[in-house]
Amino acid sequence: MSVTVHIPTPLRPYVGGSDTVLVGEGTVGEILDRLAAEHRNLRPHLFQDNGRLRGFVTVFVNSRNIRELDQEATVAAAGDEISIVPSIAGGATAAATALPQLSHQEILRYSRHLILPQVGPEGQRRLKAARVVLIGAGGLGSPAALYLAAAGVGTIGLVDFDTVDETNLQRQIVHSTSGVGTSKLASAEGRLKDLNPHVTIETFDARLTSENALEVLREYDVVVDGTDNFPTRYLVNDACVLLDTPYVYGSIYRFEGQVSVFAAQNGPCYRCLFREPPPPGLVPSCAEGGVLGVLPGIIGSMQALETIKIILGRESTLVGRLILFDALSFTLRELKLRKDPECPVCGKDPSIRELIDYEAFCGVGAEPVYQGPEISAKQLAQEIRENPDILVIDVREPHEWEICRLERATLIPLSELPDRLNQLDGHKEIVTHCHHGVRSMFALQLLNAAGFAKVRSLRGGIDAWSSEVDPSVPRY
Amino acid sequence: MIIDRTVLDEIRRAVETQYPNEGCGLLVGEVGGGVRVAHQLAMTNRRIGDGAKAKRYWIAPEDFRAASHAVAAAGLEIVGVYHSHPDAPACPSSYDREHAWPWYRYLIVSVADGTASDVRAWQLRDDRSGFIEHAVRIEN
Numbered sequence: 001m002s003v004t005v006h007i008p009t010p011l012r013p014y015v016g017g018s019d020t021v022l023v024g025e026g027t028v029g030e031i032l033d034r035l036a037a038e039h040r041n042l043r044p045h046l047f048q049d050n051g052r053l054r055g056f057v058t059v060f061v062n063s064r065n066i067r068e069l070d071q072e073a074t075v076a077a078a079g080d081e082i083s084i085v086p087s088i089a090g091g092a093t094a095a096a097t098a099l100p101q102l103s104h105q106e107i108l109r110y111s112r113h114l115i116l117p118q119v120g121p122e123g124q125r126r127l128k129a130a131r132v133v134l135i136g137a138g139g140l141g142s143p144a145a146l147y148l149a150a151a152g153v154g155t156i157g158l159v160d161f162d163t164v165d166e167t168n169l170q171r172q173i174v175h176s177t178s179g180v181g182t183s184k185l186a187s188a189e190g191r192l193k194d195l196n197p198h199v200t201i202e203t204f205d206a207r208l209t210s211e212n213a214l215e216v217l218r219e220y221d222v223v224v225d226g227t228d229n230f231p232t233r234y235l236v237n238d239a240c241v242l243l244d245t246p247y248v249y250g251s252i253y254r255f256e257g258q259v260s261v262f263a264a265q266n267g268p269c270y271r272c273l274f275r276e277p278p279p280p281g282l283v284p285s286c287a288e289g290g291v292l293g294v295l296p297g298i299i300g301s302m303q304a305l306e307t308i309k310i311i312l313g314r315e316s317t318l319v320g321r322l323i324l325f326d327a328l329s330f331t332l333r334e335l336k337l338r339k340d341p342e343c344p345v346c347g348k349d350p351s352i353r354e355l356i357d358y359e360a361f362c363g364v365g366a367e368p369v370y371q372g373p374e375i376s377a378k379q380l381a382q383e384i385r386e387n388p389d390i391l392v393i394d395v396r397e398p399h400e401w402e403i404c405r406l407e408r409a410t411l412i413p414l415s416e417l418p419d420r421l422n423q424l425d426g427h428k429e430i431v432t433h434c435h436h437g438v439r440s441m442f443a444l445q446l447l448n449a450a451g452f453a454k455v456r457s458l459r460g461g462i463d464a465w466s467s468e469v470d471p472s473v474p475r476y
Numbered sequence: 477m478i479i480d481r482t483v484l485d486e487i488r489r490a491v492e493t494q495y496p497n498e499g500c501g502l503l504v505g506e507v508g509g510g511v512r513v514a515h516q517l518a519m520t521n522r523r524i525g526d527g528a529k530a531k532r533y534w535i536a537p538e539d540f541r542a543a544s545h546a547v548a549a550a551g552l553e554i555v556g557v558y559h560s561h562p563d564a565p566a567c568p569s570s571y572d573r574e575h576a577w578p579w580y581r582y583l584i585v586s587v588a589d590g591t592a593s594d595v596r597a598w599q600l601r602d603d604r605s606g607f608i609e610h611a612v613r614i615e616n
């Protein structure tokens with residue numbers, strides 16, 4: 001006895017018109033491979049070029065989907081019946097939409113694009129038809145928005161809720177000194193419209209959340225994430241997978257940057273690479289860790305480049321490739337990424353089918369990490385006056401100490417703290433401080449764990465001290 | 477491809493009610509001489525996430541399997557698939573091509589502002605390089 005394979009109507013012409021074929025025993029993968037070897041024209045309809053079954057080919061052994069069994073390794077024995085069942089998918093994309101025409105003014109403006117064979121009039125019309133949304137009008141979003149607007153991307157959405165701050169201007173080049181204090185959306189919109197009046201800017205004055213993400217992002221063809229924080233990154237990734245929209249990823253830290261394209265068709269997603277975020281606080285944000293201003297310029301421009309290539313339908317995008325850029329040594333490394341079939345969001349049997357609470361998922365505000373007694377800058381100023389014994393420990397890095405310091409503080413960088421605990425007097429009141437109050441909370445926990453009981457962390461760090469107590473301490 | 481006017485009207489109404497999402501279903505008929513669509517089966521768009529449904533459709537294999545058993549029991553055949561392109565022309569997208577099955581007729585209904593307009597029929601080329609268009613003949 002052998003295994004019976006039921007052939008669906010659309011594939012019957014390739015097996016001589018019959019609705020069933022008898023084959024020898026084996027795994028489903030082996031059997032279908034043998035079938036495709038015997039009927040060569042069948043192969044492209046069952047298998048991708050890389051030899052894997054096409055996503056829309058579903059196989060049942062007897063009455064069970066092999067997805068619930070051992071996938072392609074499921075064994076079919078004599079007497080078993082294999083059914084190839086179509087799963088039917090499709091849908092409209094930007095490519096199917098009629099492309100808009102270019103005005104004479106636009107033809108002039110984009111002439112350097114139009115004479116490139118890889119762009120040309122059709123590519124420029126694709127750019128005009130395209131809708132791209134940028135999450136965050138900050139360090140990465142600034143250059144990305146400027147280049148996308150200059151390139152003639154027809155509609156650019158901006159999501160941000162922040163106001164322009166003096167410290168932003170070192171890298172967030174879409175904003176200007178005159179815009180300090182105004183909303184980032186208004187500031188960016190003004191600059192982009194001035195740069196290219198042919199482009200439509202759509203603004204969303206909100207933080208991207210699980211509640212609004214699908215609604216906002218569904219309207220766009222490509223999503224560019226410039227927020228560079230873990231909850232938003234996982235939120236954008238999952239939303240893009242659910243919406244089938246490519247996600248142009250960028251991140252920066254001090255002198256290093258990363259770029260890739262996730263959630264594209266057949267490509268991996270961010271979760272294929274990092275299933276879970278690192279513990280909160282382990283990776284400092286730019287505010288805590290610092291960043292060379294030109295670095296987001298480079299990474300954000302690379303994000304704009306990839307976005308444009310996706311819109312043009314170019315093949316060699318960063319789908320399945322993660323670029324690591326080290327600005328100090330000027331080295332580029334490339335990691336090949338693979339789609340993880342077990343990925344909880346883009347895998348074959350996803351466990352995440354709707355957006356979740358990403359703040360909780362990334363442990364933001366989670367109990368053990370951020371909790372501990374705090375002291376305000378004003379209160380600390382008073383206690384310092386009243387208690388000459390109070391011990392103030394600055395856990396920042398020596399170069400930050402160079403910028404500014406509290407008169408009474410002792411510098412013990414966070415990384416050295418575990419080795420220097422014996423220098424501390426456990427009977428004294430201790431206050432830890434850093435730049436904004438994140439690292440000092442870690443230091444507090446370290447001290448608590450080592451048996452120091454009377455420890456508090458300066459809320460808002462030396463930044464709060466500068467704004468609330470002593471304006472002569474420079475802010476950075 | 478021949479289609480009964482009443483069936484086409486049903487399809488138009490079915491995809492209009494799904495607007496702005498994509499609606500989808502199966503074309504059922506007889507094969508012999510040519511393809512004639514005598515019935516339609518509206519299917520659930522199983523695409524996850526509300527937003528995705530505006531741009532994509534997906535008929536789950538389990539749903540397809542159940543429908544094909546019912547169709548076979550009636551002595552008929554699934555001859556193709558229909559779906560709508562909300563506010564987009566009735567031409568196959570590259571996504572349609574990548575996911576298409578050979579032989580099936582793909583009927584695409586353009587739905588502009590909630591009203592079904594253009595209807596066109598397509599069949600995947602054998603080498604998957606693109607689609608050939610079939611004339612749609614409507615009979616009473």
Ligand SMILES: [Zn+2]
Nearest residue numbers: 269272343346
């Ligand atoms: Zn994934």
